[in-house]
Structures are given as C-alpha cells and as structure tokens.
Amino acid sequence: MNLQQIGQQAKDASYELAITDTTTKNAALEAIAIELEVNVAEIVAANNKDIEAGKAAGLTDALLDRLLLNEERLAGVIADLRSVIGLADPVGEEFDGKVLENGLKLCKRRVPVGVLGVIYEARPNVTIDIAALSLKTGNASILRGGKETINSNLVLVKLIQAALEKVGLPTTSVQYIENTDRALVGELLKLDKYVDMIIPRGNSGLQKFCKENSTIPVIIGGIGICHLFAEKTVNVEKALVIIENAKVQRPSVCNALDTLLVDADIAEIFLPKLAAHLLPLGVTLVAEEKAKAILGDDAQLAQEGDFSREWLSLNLGVKVVADLSEALSHIREHSSEHSDGILTNDFTIANKFINAVNSAAVYVNTSTRFTDGSQFGLGAEVAVSTQKLHARGPMGLPELTTYKWIGIGDNLIRS
C-alpha cells in the first residue's frame, strides 16, 4: 500500500463522511468503544510487546510510562471516547447568512476540513483520540504514530476499522501508515493532492521538520516557552502561589512556566521569597546576572540560550527587568507565543500588557497552566496551536472544520 493510494482512499472516504449525519458518526464512536472493551486483552498484549521492545532498546522510564496502555488507562481512553459522543457536532452550522441587494441568498456553512494527516509520538491513546475527533467532525484521517508504539497502534486501528465497517462507514476513514521508515513522514507532507491539514503532535524538531517540508498547511503548536512578569504592584504572597502552580504542578507540559520576569523595583524583596518558596519544592532557579546577584547560591547562572528553551522540567529561568517595556521586549524575543501573563495590581499596566503581548493566551493574575481545551471548556482538545492562522490556542472540534459559501439565486446573473 503506497501513500498515494492511502491518500486517494482517504479523500474518497472524506466525501462520504462529509455527508454522514451525526447519529451515524456517534454510532461509529460507540462501536469503537465497544471494540476496545471487547478486545482489551489483545490491546494490552500488543502494548506489552511495545513495552518489552522499548525496554530492550533502553528507553527511559518516563518514555516507557508514556507508551504504557494498561487496562486502567484503556478505560480512561474509552471514557474520553464516549464523552466525544456527547459533544455538539459543529458540522452543518450556517452563519453570516444574508440576502444581498441583488437577491443572492448567501451564507457560510461549516463543513469538515477533509483529510487530516496527524503525526505523533509515543502515547498510543492519541490514535483513539484523533480518530474519534476526526470522525466526529466528518474528517478522514491518516495517522502516523511513533515506531515505539507500532504494535499497539496497529491493533487499535484494526479495531477502529472493524467498528467503522459495522456501522457501514468506509474503513478507509481512519488509516495508519504502517511502514515505520521516517521517509514516509516526508512523503505524507507532500501529499497535498489529498491531505488538507497536517497536525504534528510532538517535539520542536518534528514541528520544524513539518514547517520546512510540508506543502500542506501545518498546525504548529504544543511548544510553550511561557512567561510570567511579576510587576512592582503585585501582591507577593499571591504571586508566589500562582508561580508555584505554573511551574510545579506539571512541569513536563507545554503550558508550564519557563521564565519569570521580575520588576527591578521589587527584585530585592521578591527574589529571596521566591527562592524560599520554590527551592523546597525541587525547583532550580536559572538566573541572569542581575537576578543571580540577588539570589546568590540559591540560583545558577543562566547560559546562552537558556531563555529560549522550553524547560519541561523543574528549572525556572529568572530575569530582572527595568519595567514593562523591557518585559515586553524579552517576551517578544523569547516567547513561543503560547501562554504569557502578568502578575500585577495596576489596572493600566495590566491592560497595556494584554494589548501588547501577542500570544495565543494572555493572562492577568492567572496561572499559565489554564491553556488547555478542557480548562477552556472546549470539551476536547486536538492540539494547542501557536500559529496565527486558522486557530490559536486550544483547538476543539470547530477548529477541525472549515466553511464554504453557499449562494442561491433565482437565475441570477452579475450585472
């Protein structure tokens, strides 16, 4: 099976999915849930193979944990799948409807994007997750998981396709690229004749590769170099609680805090309290010179590039800035435009910050950890986009759709 064939089949399936009603799409999701429930043993056995191969290949415990799909985790995946059934189907919504002066009845109708190409790593639950969100929005999908989870993924896709067949939808609605050769990713990115949108869910290397090689629009996202600026009017005790939450609660995710900027006016008071609060929690402060001078042995000196890194750890960059203007300059230079916030009690400065920072999510007196589909009440999260076109921030189901204009006339010609 070559990629051209997979693409053609996906496109053909997408035409059928686009006119499939919500009841049938939900029935497909329920059928998948049942297939997963009935075949737990087979899934866990396949996952065991991946785990054993991973151990043999010397993968870290953290990575092995991400690969793991045991009975308990599978129950969670199935529960998530059933929650997608409960979400509203965005397809078919009509909006911006109007009748023009010439009599043309015009509206936009929300329709599926078509064919999604999704490239991901490690966690096999993404296979079910993306298949479900794609089907719910009437999109066909071509999946490409990491080679570490190939056994798990092949079983999961087989079960998804069995479920699709049972409800009478094309099994090619969800396809998987079985060949683990990395060259296939490059080929997928050129399949613009069939694929309408590429979603890379992985590290910055994957994002960069997709951006540089794809002839298909790519949803760049999921890389968060996130900032908080502690402005001089801040309530110090409350700020420390927010900073702790943003940094410590789950340091390995994209919305975790990477850099704290501290107003020079309060640095002498603030930084020692910061150290006293965070060091016992295992945080390592990585400070530029001015901050290091105040923090002394409580911090290590920042090296070249440290403020352009997504830490994904308990490290926290710390920098003293003269004022709002320097804070903005630093954020513009270093932010990945994911989530950035200000901690302040000054109304005017808070609004200046909101206006000036152009990130997917901009916060006042709030932890950066909120940038998340479920936290934002979207019901589902496809990805967190850090690009500016199509969608920004957490993407839910509507962001897997587009619209078409529908024009109806009574034998109407342009004059």
Place this chain on the structure above:
Amino acid sequence: MNLQQIGQQAKDASYELAITDTTTKNAALEAIAIELEVNVAEIVAANNKDIEAGKAAGLTDALLDRLLLNEERLAGVIADLRSVIGLADPVGEEFDGKVLENGLKLCKRRVPVGVLGVIYEARPNVTIDIAALSLKTGNASILRGGKETINSNLVLVKLIQAALEKVGLPTTSVQYIENTDRALVGELLKLDKYVDMIIPRGNSGLQKFCKENSTIPVIIGGIGICHLFAEKTVNVEKALVIIENAKVQRPSVCNALDTLLVDADIAEIFLPKLAAHLLPLGVTLVAEEKAKAILGDDAQLAQEGDFSREWLSLNLGVKVVADLSEALSHIREHSSEHSDGILTNDFTIANKFINAVNSAAVYVNTSTRFTDGSQFGLGAEVAVSTQKLHARGPMGLPELTTYKWIGIGDNLIRS
C-alpha cells in the same frame, strides 16, 4: 538592505500598528490619498518608464494595459483607498466571552495577524490596495511586485512612507523589496521568524512555488477552474443566460466559467441551443466525445488536460454526464474548489449538490461570477482563497486578523 533587516523592521512596526487606534490608521490612509493626489505627475512619469520598458521588452498589449497607471486609473485607486477608510475596523472585537466555573474570565480578541508578505505581478494598483488593507487591519506588510512595474511601485511606496511619517507611524509599516532578483521571493518565503502570512497574487506557477517553498502559512487562491452542471430539470433559456454571464462577461478572471457539464437526458436538446447562443458571442466550445458527437462542427474536440485548465479566455469546456453522480466525480477531479454551481429545478438534487461539492463557493441557479469581495458585500477583497484553512472564498478585512485568548483571574491557579 537585506531581507532579515526588512523582516525585523516589519515585525517591530507590527507591534506599534497593533496598538494603533482606528482614527490614526484612517488618518494614515487619508494621508496616502493626499500624497497620491499631490504627486500624480511623478507617478505617471514613473509608470511611463515601466510602459516604455515593457514595450521595448515586447510585452503583449494585454499585459501593457495591466501595467498602465494613468491619471484616470489613479483617481480610481484613490477612491478605493478612501472607501477603505469608511470600512469597519475589525481589530479589537471581543467574542466568545465567558466566565468559567473556576472564575476565569475568558474571551477571544480579534488582533492583527502581524506581518504580511505579499507577492504580486503586473498591476501597480495592488501596491496601494494591499498597503491600505494591511494598515487598516494593523498589519505591517512586505511587498514584492513584478519587475515590470518596479518604477511605478518604488514611487508609490515612497509616497506611502512619506504619508506614514506625516501621521507619526513607522515608515517601515509598508516596505518594498526593491531587488528584482527572483531569488528574493524564495528568501521571503523562509522568513518565518518575522512574517506571519504569505499572500501570492499571481498565476498558478507562483502559487505552486509558494506552496512548495514557504515555511510561512500561504493563502493559496485566485485560480478558478469553475463548473456549472446543467441538470435535466433546468429551464434551458434561463440556464443559457447564466452560462453566458459566467463565461462571457469577463473571461479573463478567476470566477469565470471553465467547464459546463450537461445532463445526458437533455444533451441532444440543450447543446445545439448552447452553440446557437454562445458561438455568436465568440465562445469556442471544447467538447469531450459525447458532446462533440452532438455539437459536430460547432465544437472542437477536447484534448488531454483541457478539463484541468483555467481557460482565462472565451473557450468553454463541455462534457455530457450521465447524472449528478458523474457530475460530482468530474468536479471533484477537476475543480480548483473556487466556484462551482448547479442549474436545476429539482429541490432534492440541488441540495445534494450543495452538500456534496466542497468548493469555496457553491451556487444554485446563479452565475459563478459572483465570487468576489464586493459582490459578497465584504467592502474589500484581499484575495480569493481556495484553500480550506483560515479563510475560504473572498477575503475581506477580518480575514487579515487572527485572535488571541485573554484570561483574567483573581489570583487564579489550576487545581
């Protein structure tokens, strides 16, 4: 001046434009209008140089006409510019506002995209047009026109920058790549550190080059391989009027009709009437075998690839199809997803067509010529997008914006 510098300057300007109020942006547009009015002689003289160079280079009359910017045309450009002043500024609109259960006050705010890279050919009025629409929406722009209009464009950009200076906005808000070396286009397409969106306004070769080489999101568009399907219940006389309008009114534009599909049930009656109606208007019918068999000497036989061409001329492809299903297959295979329509009196078939055809604009009993920003009542047209992400069909001012999420909490942490 290298492109990196231009990019950095554009990005810096974009930060200022993003927080510039509508009054100032409109003042800039009025100042540009005045600069153009005051310096008509200089503009016309520069344009004359382009025209003379074009003649010397042996450009066709049609192309020379596109290059021409005389006093009358300039008056039109200035009038269009002033009409942009009257349009609503989409920037700053807040929507989807809500307070989450945890107290987070969340909304989306419409903001400029940032820096636009626009690559275009021939017509120098595009320079003013794009500069105006970019400024109105708070975007900085980097322009790259065709080498045939370099003299005109350099004067126009000089005047734009003089106007910007007069109202106190950065002159780098609108920059022009003066070097006409084609390699610069390739470099611009890789400037993803600074440029947020590429708009290529030109032929399919330019579109393809941008799609294949850009690391920046590209708005593909403006190529229309447009279809009408004359279904068997159609009112023949009314259909001929629509087909004439779609094909003959302005054959050189993207929303002109390229292929007519005719239901086999009416082909024997319909096609001779079509020939009798269109041939006197100078149309050449290019027919596949079945249609050719009916049309005889009134048509020429279609060659390989003829149904995948945007004619941009008075040629019209004609094909007999067995039914709706074959019409849909043909459209899916050959349409550029710009504008496709059905001519029918059958309610069910009309709706099936609307549901099944996934083009930017889908019509019933309406000329394809309506796909246009001013016809759709958008006030301005940046481009006609034929891609599925971000925007489809005619793009107005809102399509030059994106949104950011704003989250405000009272010292809020994620639990």
